[in-house]
């Protein structure tokens with residue numbers, strides 16, 4: 001199964017998650033993994049499974065924040081990518097043939113308080129007609145300035161990836177809200 005893993009993120013946690021998922025993907029076939037600006041849509045030719053992820057920012061996700069002029073001052077210290085993962089998804093062809101899964105990184109806490117980018121990405125992919133094979137997943141970073149996955153999260157990513165690739169191979173769509 002040919003897989004593409006596309007992520008966004010400025011401080012490395014989403015990239016770390018993507019690399020762990022890529023290790024499992026490699027067991028199942030060829031894999032391309034990269035930041036959103038490294039994977040033009042033409043690279044999706046022949047892809048059967050797409051995994052998309054990134055950090056949760058300002059309750060929902062990075063791309064929505066960077067589109068909001070009023071938040072620009074909050075984010076001035078951060079390196080902004082001109083084209084976020086949501087923007088990238090906007091350009092996906094409708095009803096692509098691949099199935100998909102989404103993840104985010106975020107701080108620990110109730111999802112209703114922290115928000116989750118993975119759900120927004122899930123909905124964006126579903127709007128395009130993708131078959132989502134699992135619920136959106138969140139992987140937790142240590143709270144504070146340094147972005148680092150919490151203890152045990154790497155194992156949780158690996159376990160999630162095993163389950164997700166099993167589902168993708170059997171193509172079980174999951175429907176949520």
Ligand SMILES: Cc1cc2nc3c(=O)[nH]c(=O)nc-3n(C[C@H](O)[C@H](O)[C@H](O)COP(=O)(O)O)c2cc1C
Nearest residue numbers: 009010011012013014055057058059105106107114
């Ligand atoms: C400007 C900003 C806003 C953030 N807002 C949230 C938030 O609303 N909820 C949350 O759980 N984490 C929030 N975080 C923490 C990020 O989700 C966390 O730093 C991110 O997962 C790091 O991912 P990265 O290393 O891939 O950039 C925020 C971080 C920044 C820098």
